[in-house]
Amino acid sequence: MALRHLTAALSSALSASRQPDPQQVAEYRYDDIGVGYALVRGSDPLWQADIDGAIGEAHSVLNVGAGTGNDEPSDRVVVAVEPSRVMLHQRAATAAPAIQAVAEHLPFADGQFDVAMAILTVHHWSDPQTGLAERFRYSRF
Numbered sequence: 001m002a003l004r005h006l007t008a009a010l011s012s013a014l015s016a017s018r019q020p021d022p023q024q025v026a027e028y029r030y031d032d033i034g035v036g037y038a039l040v041r042g043s044d045p046l047w048q049a050d051i052d053g054a055i056g057e058a059h060s061v062l063n064v065g066a067g068t069g070n071d072e073p074s075d076r077v078v079v080a081v082e083p084s085r086v087m088l089h090q091r092a093a094t095a096a097p098a099i100q101a102v103a104e105h106l107p108f109a110d111g112q113f114d115v116a117m118a119i120l121t122v123h124h125w126s127d128p129q130t131g132l133a134e135r136f137r138y139s140r141f
Contacts, residue, residue, distance in 0.1 A: 055073060060076065061116070083102045085100065103130075
């Protein structure tokens with residue numbers, strides 16, 4: 001069923017513009033696979049140590065493809081970006097503020113964040129090259 005919806009969305013987008021809308025594709029993909037995600041995936045202390053080490057002394061962090069927020073640092077200013085309403089609704093009340101958007105089209109100013117993180121998400125993006133280019137635009141490091 002989900003594949004049929006995704007195929008229909010892609011066909012419709014391709015017919016209209018020859019380019020699929022990343023938001024529409026992401027919503028179908030994540031809204032299907034994200035059901036119950038918070039119940040089966042939690043924070044991993046080993047991953048968190050690696051993430052903290054990679055972020056270093058950065059103060060502001062953009063978490064792209066944030067999902068439920070499991071891997072977000074709790075001692076920094078974090079803004080989360082997630083394309084799926086299903087995933088956004090599973091975020092804890094104590095999680096960082098989040099907006100619905102896709103990596104390829106982010107509504108942030110150049111250099112607005114010290115660093116950006118993207119954990120277990122790039123392989124889901126409709127255009128990873130554009131999403132990664134965006135990362136260099138809105139983060140300083």
